Amino acid sequence: MNLREFLKKQGLNFTKQREIIFSTLYNNPNHLTAEDLYLVIKKQHPELNIGIATVYRTLAMLEENGLISFIQCSNGKKFEISKSHHDHLICTACGKIVEFHNNEIEKLQEKIAKENSFKLTNHIMQLYGLCEECQKKEKEKL
Amino acid sequence: MNLREFLKKQGLNFTKQREIIFSTLYNNPNHLTAEDLYLVIKKQHPELNIGIATVYRTLAMLEENGLISFIQCSNGKKFEISKSHHDHLICTACGKIVEFHNNEIEKLQEKIAKENSFKLTNHIMQLYGLCEECQKKEKEKL
DNA sequence: GTCAATGCAAAATATTTGCATTCGT
DNA sequence: ACGAATGCAAATATTTTGCATTGAC
Numbered sequence: 321m322n323l324r325e326f327l328k329k330q331g332l333n334f335t336k337q338r339e340i341i342f343s344t345l346y347n348n349p350n351h352l353t354a355e356d357l358y359l360v361i362k363k364q365h366p367e368l369n370i371g372i373a374t375v376y377r378t379l380a381m382l383e384e385n386g387l388i389s390f391i392q393c394s395n396g397k398k399f400e401i402s403k404s405h406h407d408h409l410i411c412t413a414c415g416k417i418v419e420f421h422n423n424e425i426e427k428l429q430e431k432i433a434k435e436n437s438f439k440l441t442n443h444i445m446q447l448y449g450l451c452e453e454c455q456k457k458e459k460e461k462l
Numbered sequence: 463m464n465l466r467e468f469l470k471k472q473g474l475n476f477t478k479q480r481e482i483i484f485s486t487l488y489n490n491p492n493h494l495t496a497e498d499l500y501l502v503i504k505k506q507h508p509e510l511n512i513g514i515a516t517v518y519r520t521l522a523m524l525e526e527n528g529l530i531s532f533i534q535c536s537n538g539k540k541f542e543i544s545k546s547h548h549d550h551l552i553c554t555a556c557g558k559i560v561e562f563h564n565n566e567i568e569k570l571q572e573k574i575a576k577e578n579s580f581k582l583t584n585h586i587m588q589l590y591g592l593c594e595e596c597q598k599k600e601k602e603k604l
Numbered sequence: 605g606t607c608a609a610t611g612c613a614a615a616a617t618a619t620t621t622g623c624a625t626t627c628g629t
Numbered sequence: 630a631c632g633a634a635t636g637c638a639a640a641t642a643t644t645t646t647g648c649a650t651t652g653a654c
Contacts, residue, residue, distance in 0.1 A: 333628050333633055355618080371636040376619065378634095392534045396618065409580050418578050428567050429589055436560050437594035438551050445587040447571055452579035475608055475653050496644080513611040518644060520609095538643065 323387075330385065337370055341378045345388060351398035351417055354379055391417075391446060407445040413454035465529075472527065482507055483520045487530060493540035493559055496521055533559075533588060549587040555596035 323342050324334045340361055345352065352360070358375045361368065379399055382388040390397040391408055405426075409418040425445070433440045450458065465484050466476045482503055487494060494502070500517045503510065521541055524530040532539040533550055547568075551560040567587070575582045592600065 331633095335628075335634065337635070353618095369636075373620075373637080374635055409575065409578055411580070412583065418580070420574055420578065422570060422574060425567055425570050428564060428570075429587075432562055432564060433551065433589055433591060436551055436562070437597075438553070438560070438589070438591045439597055440589055440591035441554065442590040443588060444590075445571075446585060447575055447580065447582055448584040448586075449575060449580045449582035455579075455581055473608095477609065477653075479610070497642095511611075515612080515645075516610055 326385070326387065332381075336368060337374050338378050340365055340368065340370070341375060342382065342387070345399060346401050351391060351400045353393075353396050353398050355396070357399070391444065407447070409447045409449070409451075411451035411454055412448050413450055413457070416451050418451075468527070468529065474523075478510060479512055479516050480520050482510065482512070483517060484524065484529070487541060488543050493533060493542045495535075495538050495540050497538070499541070533586065549589070551589045551591070551593075553593035553596055554590050555592055555599070558593050560593075 323339060327334045327338065341357060344357060344361055344364070348360070350356075354372070354375050357379070358370065358372045361370050361375070379388065379390075379397075383390060383399070386402055388399050389402045390399045404421065406419040406421040407425075409420060410416070429443055430440060465481060469476045469480065483499060486499060486503055486506070490502070492498075496514070496517050499521070500512065500514045503512050503517070521530065521532075521539075525532060525541070528544055530541050531544045532541045535552075546563065548561040548563040549567075551562060552558070571585055572582060
């Protein structure tokens with residue numbers, strides 16, 4: 321997805337700030353909060369003198385348009401570039417996030433929605449637990 | 463679950479505030495935020511003169527001990543009494559929440575965790591969409 | 605009486621908004 | 630040039646914390 325073209329199509333201006341917010345998310349394998357992004361960009365592009373409000377506004381705009389998505393964590397929303405739909409396994413000890421996709425579950429979700437006369441637009445599924453390493457660390461503690 | 467006995471077992475004091483926070487959640491069919499609870503209790507038990515900090519502290523304590531659970535909504539955590547595990551269908555138009563449980567999905571979640579060497583402790587799954595009434599309203603608008 | 609729990613107010617966090625200025629087209 | 634987008638600072642909203650006081654046991 322070309323950001324410049326996308327913005328043009330929406331009648332929005334292409335700006336250095338929007339470009340960098342998008343590319344920073346694009347090039348970062350992690351899920352980032354608005355604050356994270358703000359700090360990273362401030363460090364990597366000090367000449368830009370970016371404002372936190374711009375980060376929030378841009379993230380909201382990109383999210384509304386489906387270019388990025390987020391998971392709601394205890395410390396706020398964490399954003400990522402929208403790829404094909406996937407859900408998350410989250411380690412409660414080290415915070416590691418693993419993405420996965422499962423068609424069977426998606427079908428069952430649709431079935432449940434149908435049974436309740438809901439028309440689904442979206443969903444979140446987050447599985448919390450301990451990753452392999454943190455399970456080992458747990459054992460060592462004992 | 464008897465709150466008084468539970469607190470005793472944990473070495474915690476039984477207080478009027480804790481009793482009322484718990485019973486208010488218990489008797490309310492809705493999912494309530496800390497703020498919601500604070501306002502309801504203030505109205506229904508003005509003599510108690512409850513503080514918002516007590517509500518937050520009590521909810522955190524009850525949640526840590528598994529007596530209540532919450533779903534993370536855009537406007538904060540919404541609490542409910544812990545019943546047998548279930549997930550949520552949420553109408554994005556009117557905010558209606560429908561609870562459901564599906565064993566097949568739970569099994570698939572365990573399978574996914576196993577494939578990724580995670581040991582699951584918990585999960586959240588929220589399906590967003592339009593409930594029957596709001597779908598009708600949508601149509602009427604056009 | 606002792607220590608846990610509370611209310612209050614202040615602090616910390618997270619996010620949004622108003623507005624003058626800058627920038628993209 | 631014009632309106633959209635920005636940075637800044639102030640405003641909001643949400644949750645947490647310090648502390649003196651109250652209340653449970």
